[in-house]
Amino acid sequence: MVVVDRFSKYATFIPCSPDVKVDEAARLFFKNVVKLWGIPKSIISDRDPRFTGKFWRELFKLMGTELNFSTSFHPQSDGQTERINALLEQYLRHYVSAHQKDWATLLDVAQFSYNLQRSESTGKSPFEIIMNQQPNTPGALIAPYEGPNPSAFNFAKQWHEEQDISRACLEKAARRMKKWADKKRRQKEYEIGDKVLVKLLPNQFKSLRKVHKGLVRRYEGPFSIIERVGKAAYKVELPQKLKIHNVFHVSMLKPFHEDKEDPNRSETSRAPTGVVTKFDRKIKEILAERKIRRRGVPSHSEYLILWEGLPESEASWEREDVLWQFQTEIEKFKESATGTLRNRVGEGVTPQK
Template identity: 30%
Template sequence: MLMYGFQPRAPYAVGLQNEKVQAAKDFLEEMNDMLRLAKDSIRKAQDRARAYADPQRRDINFEVGEQVYLRVPSRCETMKTGPCPKLSPRYCGPFQILKRIGKMAYQLQLPGNSQIHPVFHVSRLKKRLGESDNLIPDSEVVEPISVQSIPHEPESILRTREKRTRSHLYKECLVKWKDSSEDSATWERVSTLQRRFPSFSLPSQEFS
């Protein structure tokens, strides 16, 4: 007692005394009340969200063997087609359903080079209607523009101007293209014209 300044517990007394601090008890009860209140608030918020969402939902079911289109995942480069992935169709396929996984997922028969997991949520699938794989009717297909119809050689310079950016100053000219009217003239950088059309002579007094 002289060494420690208090009456130490003897080994036999350890665990026998059960001292309770009223402040700790009150704090624990307050935390439990706040936890119950938080759980009740979360449950009420979920119920409100469910009440708004459920009327707009509809059950979508597919049968094994049906053909469906797959909405291409945004990060899946192997399923996108065309030279520009950003302009690829939103849906690809059709693919055959091999198996139903649970209530909301299906396994598809994907090509061997797809390199993605073949199980998808039902929200990514769209049922194939009819036998045609062409998603755009023939009457709506726009004929490609012939390369020969695009003006590709400058004919004359109509006007010039200077443009300034934060870092430098550059010159532009209003170019009239061959076999095209002045209404179709476009503003082009002088450096771009000199690089693309080295044989085209620009007025030296304008760009000196």
């Protein structure tokens, strides 16, 4: 867990497991941050389920802290922390052992070295802003050591070497990231009602995690802009089938240009996003419909399909979302089912005088 003070840029690196529970994450935050600096007035974080869950929200509501979340799949919204994450990752990648079990022991030196670096935006290091001075650092060691405790010398020597290496590595990574940060960035504004194409990432959909990412369509749409959120994000009107957050950073959008001569050009015969099933057979008849409800899983509809060329004994239940090729047949079935229900309701009813 990486925590960065927006004013001083002071960073705190907290080791924890990827599957840490929300109550344990809160305990680590209080132990490493609140205990030293107090309750923050506001927090900007990513949309990790631990931070968007009821426990975390209610906890900091009780503490009087305002919670803000970055735009979905756009980590630059919390760019300060994400930049430090990248720096820390590069440092650990160079010095972690092959089994990768000692990364937590490297965090102390990395945190100390990072907070010694002077920021270009403030002209001071985080230590100088908080303490009004740079802390003392390990001095040069005289070798060979002939004192009474070689183990103490080895400990100091290891800390000294790790601190020098980490500072050099972090400074090099910072220069590299600064060089490429704004190379491809562009500013674009949209109005409510504008049509846009949305960049949907494969890892947003469980069904696409096993397919080749390079062959997945990069943009979907067109969709309408329904609201502006902040200075660089927009709320988009997405189909109900896309169960994802509908606020996107401007970098995830691009304008849709309709073909005036052929308005149907934007329509596609490919499967909708998130669907990897396509049928080569035709439907002969839809026999029945059922609603599947399970605890913890969104409900969905299934249809009993009788395929052409197959006997009724081989009819199969199929989810509605994979029957995207047969929307006309589904609509007809729903209309006939509604009409039949109305007729049944009307049977045996005597109109009142």
